[in-house]
Amino acid sequence: MAQCTALTRTGAQCAAQALTGSQFCFTHDPNAAGQRAAARQKGGINRKRSVNGSALPTNLDLESAAGLRAATAIALNDLWQVEHGVGWGKVIASLVRVQADVVKTVEIERRLDDITAMLKAKGML
Numbered sequence: 001m002a003q004c005t006a007l008t009r010t011g012a013q014c015a016a017q018a019l020t021g022s023q024f025c026f027t028h029d030p031n032a033a034g035q036r037a038a039a040r041q042k043g044g045i046n047r048k049r050s051v052n053g054s055a056l057p058t059n060l061d062l063e064s065a066a067g068l069r070a071a072t073a074i075a076l077n078d079l080w081q082v083e084h085g086v087g088w089g090k091v092i093a094s095l096v097r098v099q100a101d102v103v104k105t106v107e108i109e110r111r112l113d114d115i116t117a118m119l120k121a122k123g124m125l
Contacts, residue, residue, distance in 0.1 A: 004028055065105040072099045 004014035006028035016025035019032070026032050060074075061067030076095050119125045 065102055065109055069099065069102045069106055072102060 002018045002023070004016045004018045004025035004027075005023045006014045006025070008014055014025055014028060016027065018025055019029055022029050022031070024030070024032075026036070060071050062071060072095050076092065076099065079092055079095070116125065
């Protein structure tokens with residue numbers, strides 16, 4: 001395959017391989033403008049999906065501890081499937097801490113609900 005004949009912004013020749021039957025690569029070929037636009041759109045749509053390809057839920061209740069627990073679990077599960085560097089490890093560690101705090105909060109809410117129900121049953125509320 002031949003090298004793309006387009007010049008980069010720095011004035012150097014593009015290092016990409018030219019498309020078959022063209023002197024330009026996919027990025028520089030004026031006849032591929034529609035395909036490039038479709039690829040950008042597809043990339044934007046795929047960015048809205050989780051790593052495992054499932055659509056991210058939009059109806060999570062982020063005002064409740066249970067909803068926050070579900071949101072952090074989804075984020076953790078998706079991030080766990082992607083290999084990254086040190087930044088990835090920091091994000092995972094942070095989400096694990098958040099998840100632990102949320103789990104504690106959910107348990108406290110459950111206990112408070114139980115106590116409230118018990119006090120109501122005894123006529124104390």
